Amino acid sequence: xxxxxxxxxxxxxxxxxxxxxxxxxxxxxxxxxxxxxxxxxxxxxxxxxxxxxxxxxxxxxxxxxxxxxxxxxxxxxxxxxxxxxxxxxxxxxxxxxxxxxxxxxxxxxxxxxxxxxxxxxxxxxxxxxxxxxxxxxxxxxxxxxxxxxxxxxxxxxxxxxxxxxxxxxxxxxxxxxxxxxxxxxxxxxxxxxxxxxxxxxxxxxxxxxxxxxxxxxxxxxxxxxxxxxxxxxxxxxxxxxxxxxxxxxxxxxxxxxxxxxxxxxxxxxxxxx
Numbered sequence: 001x002x003x004x005x006x007x008x009x010x011x012x013x014x015x016x017x018x019x020x021x022x023x024x025x026x027x028x029x030x031x032x033x034x035x036x037x038x039x040x041x042x043x044x045x046x047x048x049x050x051x052x053x054x055x056x057x058x059x060x061x062x063x064x065x066x067x068x069x070x071x072x073x074x075x076x077x078x079x080x081x082x083x084x085x086x087x088x089x090x091x092x093x094x095x096x097x098x099x100x101x102x103x104x105x106x107x108x109x110x111x112x113x114x115x116x117x118x119x120x121x122x123x124x125x126x127x128x129x130x131x132x133x134x135x136x137x138x139x140x141x142x143x144x145x146x147x148x149x150x151x152x153x154x155x156x157x158x159x160x161x162x163x164x165x166x167x168x169x170x171x172x173x174x175x176x177x178x179x180x181x182x183x184x185x186x187x188x189x190x191x192x193x194x195x196x197x198x199x200x201x202x203x204x205x206x207x208x209x210x211x212x213x214x215x216x217x218x219x220x221x222x223x224x225x226x227x228x229x230x231x232x233x234x235x236x237x238x239x240x241x242x243x244x245x246x247x248x249x250x251x252x253x254x255x256x257x258x259x260x261x262x263x264x265x266x267x268x269x270x271x272x273x
Contacts, residue, residue: 070191071130071185071190072130072191074127074129074130074144075126076121076122076123076125076126078126078148079125079126079144079148079152079153080122080148080153081148081153088116089111089116092155092160093108093111095155096159100161101159101161101232102159102162102165102169102228102232103162103224103225103228104224104228108160113162113163114160114161114162115161115162115166116158117158117159117166118152118153118157118158119157119233119235120152120157120237120240121169121233123170123173123174123177124177124237125144125151125152127177127180127181127263128256128260128263129143129144130181131193131259132190133193133259134252139252143252143253143256146243146247146253150243151240151243151244154243156239157236159232165221165229168216168221169216169219169221169229172212172215172218172221173212173215175218176209176210176212176215176267179209180195180199183198183199183208183209196259196262197262200262200265200266203268204268211267211268212230212233212267212268213226213230216229227271230267230268230269230271231271231273233267233269234267234269234270238264241257241260241261241264244256244257244260
């Protein structure tokens with residue numbers, strides 16, 4: 001077993017130990033994991049070179065999990081609005097001055113070659129609605145409706161980008177969320193918020209899933225495009241969080257605001273220009 005694998009086991013054991021002792025402070029976990037990383041960083045980097053430069057990912061499952069009995073499946077299509085492109089394309093094009101925010105210098109000339117794009121993807125909303133947090137179906141339906149009408153299809157969450165970039169970004173998002181779900185199913189046997197806690201706790205030290213950036217790079221997007229996508233997605237999720245928190249003192253909305261911040265952290269969306 002290489003040092004990187006040992007570190008991952010150490011981190012998982014550490015998380016379990018802290019939780020068993022009712023120490024739920026996420027920052028405490030990160031601080032201790034940082035210590036582990038600093039002690040073993042050189043060995044870890046050596047191991048990563050031998051394994052191809054990236055942390056070993058979990059085996060892939062069906063990306064939409066629609067056939068897994070442990071998951072109450074939520075289809076991203078639930079968050080779509082009819083005729084959105086017809087209603088919004090020219091408005092977004094005018095707002096952005098014919099610019100593609102993911103591809104610097106690229107102008108929107110032939111509209112047929114470009115897609116109206118959700119910056120914060122509908123897949124993220126679907127992933128969060130699959131976590132075991134709802135009290136009943138009415139609560140779930142309220143959240144889905146709020147996502148669809150106030151968050152996902154809101155004008156600030158829309159942009160225009162090339163078909164190729166849109167496809168690659170969507171695939172990277174699906175794959176990143178897929179690894180997070182796989183970790184949750186393997187560790188907790190259900191889609192569980194505790195998995196987000198674990199992933200956030202290790203995101204900047206010894207990751208237990210591949211980063212969103214790694215998935216974007218895997219789609220052969222340029223470094224500039226990858227950075228722009230992360231920046232725009234991060235800003236979008238901050239708007240999502242605020243929309244939930246501004247909804248009022250309703251526990252389920254506050255919980256979704258908190259979880260949106262956790263996805264932001266798990267995806268490592270803080271970009272420094």
